[in-house]
Amino acid sequence: MGDAQEKLTYAGYLRLDQILNAQQPRSGEHDEMLFIVIHQVYELWFKQLLHELAQLQRYLDGGDTTHSMRTLRRTLAILKIVVAQLDVLETMTPTQFRKFRDALGTSSGFESTQFRELEAVLGRRDFPKWAPRPEAASQPSVFDSFLRYLATQGYGATKDATKDNTQEILKQVYDDDSSAAVVAELLVDLDEGMQEWRYRHVKMVERTIGGHQGTGGSTGAKYLSSTVGKPTFPDLWAIRNLS
Ligand code: HEM
Numbered sequence: 001m002g003d004a005q006e007k008l009t010y011a012g013y014l015r016l017d018q019i020l021n022a023q024q025p026r027s028g029e030h031d032e033m034l035f036i037v038i039h040q041v042y043e044l045w046f047k048q049l050l051h052e053l054a055q056l057q058r059y060l061d062g063g064d065t066t067h068s069m070r071t072l073r074r075t076l077a078i079l080k081i082v083v084a085q086l087d088v089l090e091t092m093t094p095t096q097f098r099k100f101r102d103a104l105g106t107s108s109g110f111e112s113t114q115f116r117e118l119e120a121v122l123g124r125r126d127f128p129k130w131a132p133r134p135e136a137a138s139q140p141s142v143f144d145s146f147l148r149y150l151a152t153q154g155y156g157a158t159k160d161a162t163k164d165n166t167q168e169i170l171k172q173v174y175d176d177d178s179s180a181a182v183v184a185e186l187l188v189d190l191d192e193g194m195q196e197w198r199y200r201h202v203k204m205v206e207r208t209i210g211g212h213q214g215t216g217g218s219t220g221a222k223y224l225s226s227t228v229g230k231p232t233f234p235d236l237w238a239i240r241n242l243s
Contacts, residue, residue, distance in 0.1 A: 026103035031096040038089055039109070045082050046114035049075060053121050053142060060145035063152025065179045072186040079193035086200045090207065097208050101215070108216025122194070122232045143233050146187060153180045170239045184236060191232040198228045 011017065022040065025032040052075045059068040109115065113134070116127070120136035123143045127133055140148075147166065150156060156169040173180045202224040205214075214220040231237045 025100075027100040029096075029100040029103075031092050032100040032103065034089070034092065035097075035100070038085060041085065042082065043112070043114055045078055046112070046118055049078055049082075050114060050117055050121065052078070053118075057121075057140070057142060057145040060142070060149035060183075063149055065153075065183065068149065068183055069179075069186060072183070072190065076186065076189050076193060079190065079197070083193065083197050083200055086204050090204055092208065094208055094210070101209075104215050106215055106217065108214055108218075110214065110216035110218065122190075124232075142187070143235075146183070146233075149183065150180055153178065155180065166235050167239050167242065170235060171242050174239065187233055188236050191236065194232050195229060198224070202228055 006012075023033060023036050025036060052071055056068060056071040056075065059071055113132070116131070116134040117136050120127075120134035121139075121142060123141035125137055127137060147156075147169075150169060150173060155173055156165065170184065173184055202221055205224055206221045209220060211222070212220055214223070218224075
């Protein structure tokens with residue numbers, strides 16, 4: 001080790017000077033700190049989720065069952081934490097929130113680029129024209145990678161896995177009860193996890209701002225309710241109806 005190399009410290013490695021100076025409340029209200037911290041923590045978890053999902057796609061594309069499962073389990077564990085975090089924010093009353101809400105201006109979770117990337121990675125393509133299009137919307141999605149994975153396991157060639165026969169292929173996977181079916185069920189867990197987040201978020205919004213408009217300009221809980229219950233991987237749900 002040369003003199004030029006500084007001793008690596010805990011704070012230095014983690015860039016704590018940057019992270020711990022990034023909380024800049026705009027009001028003098030006590031509860032604004034929680035609001036900032038929880039959103040920042042969310043964005044960090046979104047970052048990690050995107051990191052894990054990129055890895056998942058590489059494993060799926062390569063037909064690696066064991067590592068796909070491991071990565072999916074980690075992704076699900078993070079999602080659980082992300083949903084549970086809403087409990088903390090729900091300790092904030094409507095009055096406490098109202099006291100600093102004006103300080104937020106028009107900023108809103110609506111504008112979370114990472115959340116939109118997450119949706120796009122998972123397969124969402126119907127983004128409104130006026131919103132910036134996530135980069136991942138022009139890349140193969142997790143579901144595309146899953147179809148590629150199925151092809152490596154002998155279920156339909158990738159080029160055959162079109163909208164027309166995807167459900168037949170999935171039905172075969174489930175009928176065989178192969179390890180590919182376990183991967184499929186982990187994807188259903190992921191789908192349910194995302195839906196759970198949306199449901200918990202809208203309930204939290206209702207109890208905090210009732211029927212008021214969002215700071216991002218939407219109809220608030222009404223708009224958010226319209227996004228609840230929409231599956232991420234519709235084909236994996238549709239096959240439950242096949243006899
Ligand atoms: C008191 C707490 C919160 C309230 C009152 C709230 C309210 C809202 C409202 C009303 C919207 C609709 C868009 C708008 O008009 O602004 C929205 C969207 C959103 N919020 Fe929150 N939110 C809260 C906490 C959070 C937290 C902690 C996160 C975590 C990142 C978050 C992430 C999002 C995301 C990603 C959207 C876009 C959802 C979509 O378009 O499907 N929100 N929020």
